[in-house]
Amino acid sequence: MKKITSDIFLCLKRKFTKYKLKTFFIFLYLMGASCLLAQVKWAPKGAKWYYTRPYYNAQQATDNFGDCVVFKSLGDTLIIGQHAIALEVRYCSGDSISTEIVKQSGDTLFYLNHNKFYPLYNFSAKVGDTITVHLGWFEPVKACLFRYDSVNGFKYKITDIDSVDISGQWLKRQTVNSLSRDWSFCDNNPPDKYIIEKLGSLTYFFGKYSNFIPEENITLLRCYTDSTIVYHNPRWTSTCDLVGIKKINIPDSPAKIHRDGNNTLSVQLYRSEKSVKLYIYDISGRVLDYQMLKKKKTFIPIQNLKNGIYLLKIVTETNSQTYKFIKQ
Numbered sequence: 001m002k003k004i005t006s007d008i009f010l011c012l013k014r015k016f017t018k019y020k021l022k023t024f025f026i027f028l029y030l031m032g033a034s035c036l037l038a039q040v041k042w043a044p045k046g047a048k049w050y051y052t053r054p055y056y057n058a059q060q061a062t063d064n065f066g067d068c069v070v071f072k073s074l075g076d077t078l079i080i081g082q083h084a085i086a087l088e089v090r091y092c093s094g095d096s097i098s099t100e101i102v103k104q105s106g107d108t109l110f111y112l113n114h115n116k117f118y119p120l121y122n123f124s125a126k127v128g129d130t131i132t133v134h135l136g137w138f139e140p141v142k143a144c145l146f147r148y149d150s151v152n153g154f155k156y157k158i159t160d161i162d163s164v165d166i167s168g169q170w171l172k173r174q175t176v177n178s179l180s181r182d183w184s185f186c187d188n189n190p191p192d193k194y195i196i197e198k199l200g201s202l203t204y205f206f207g208k209y210s211n212f213i214p215e216e217n218i219t220l221l222r223c224y225t226d227s228t229i230v231y232h233n234p235r236w237t238s239t240c241d242l243v244g245i246k247k248i249n250i251p252d253s254p255a256k257i258h259r260d261g262n263n264t265l266s267v268q269l270y271r272s273e274k275s276v277k278l279y280i281y282d283i284s285g286r287v288l289d290y291q292m293l294k295k296k297k298t299f300i301p302i303q304n305l306k307n308g309i310y311l312l313k314i315v316t317e318t319n320s321q322t323y324k325f326i327k328q
Contacts, residue, residue, distance in 0.1 A: 040123070040171065040197045042104045043085045045075035047226035050092070050240040051204055052219050053145070067243055068092040068222065069143075071205060077101070080115055089143040092243045098142035100206075111206065113141055120206070123172050123197055129158045130179060133207070140183070144206050151209060154183040164196060167229035171197040184210050199224045199231060254316045257323045263303035265325065267314065269296045277315040282308070302327055 049071040074086040084103040090096045101112035107124040110117035118133050125131060133154040140146040160175035174195045178184030185201040185208075186193050194202045201207065202221045223240035224231040232240070254273070258266040269276060278300070280289040288305070293314075300312075305327045313322045 042109050042198060043073040043087065043102060044226050045073050047073040047224070049200070049205060049224050050222040052222055052236070068241065069097070070241065079112065084112070092241045097145070100141055100143050111141070113138065121195060121200060123174070125158050125174070127158055127161055131156055131158070134183070141206060144208070146209060151182045153180040154207060155179045156185055166231050169229055178210060180210070182210055183207050186210070198226070198229065202233065254319050254321055255314045257312060257325070259325070260299065262328060263301060265300040265302060265312065267293060267298045267300060269293065272296070273316045275317055279313040279315070281311040281313065
């Protein structure tokens with residue numbers, strides 16, 4: 001009798017143990033699946049992004065003499081029958097720019113433009129994938145601070161994927177290259193070709209016009225904050241909301257530019273200045289030459305430039321002016 005009872009007990013124990021193990025593994029599987037399917041929440045209410053926007057005619061695109069633009073998440077909203085998130089966009093100095101709308105679906109963040117949602121970021125993409133935001137002509141939203149009616153195309157390619165630790169959270173990071181001539185997330189500095197979960201592009205949330213000269217467009221994500229993470233771009237060494245000085249608009253041009261043949265420019269300053277800087281950019285905004293002008297008239301050799309369109313910028317203590325020239 002004792003043996004029979006013991007055998008029954010062992011059998012029940014085995015079955016119970018097997019059941020517990022099976023349940024445990026099912027639990028682990030579901031937990032693993034839920035972790036794999038977990039999505040990074042974009043734009044939680046109160047999240048803020050700060051971007052540098054140098055004033056037009058500021059001294060440099062990377063200094064502290066410009067304004068900044070701040071995005072703030074207002075939280076969930078319903079628009080054109082879809083659940084979305086409202087972003088308030090304004091200058092750090094206080095003036096309102098616009099309210100923009102984004103929505104998240106899985107690992108993709110869409111933005112609203114003329115009552116249609118377009119895929120802005122896609123973190124399910126793999127290395128080599130192309131993200132097409134706009135195929136042809138489109139009008140950027142007000143927050144892009146674009147001065148013209150429309151621009152042709154917006155797409156980019158994922159060239160690398162890794163992760164970065166921000167406030168103890170590992171977030172996916174994509175390295176991207178522009179495939180559009182006009183609109184992109186890219187800057188001339190390699191660190192700015194990153195897109196990070198929750199933060200977006202390290203240049204500007206909605207991208208930027210590639211052919212702007214540097215002082216005309218937003219150039220850098222300074223900081224991002226929400227209730228769980230804080231990111232301060234190492235390229236920005238000041239406070240996130242630094243506004244900078246007011247821009248100075250003086251109608252008089254600081255200099256007169258002459259062509260002396262096809263290989264030389266002459267720069268004639270109209271008045272004496274303590275500090276005069278000269279920059280030459282290609283049409284994409286890349287700096288090709290920089291020098292301090294110490295004479296009222298200076299000759300600038302351009303024989304090493306390839307044929308094409310270039311921008312010459314003169315910056316004084318009180319004003320600056322950009323001139324276009326063609327090398328043939």
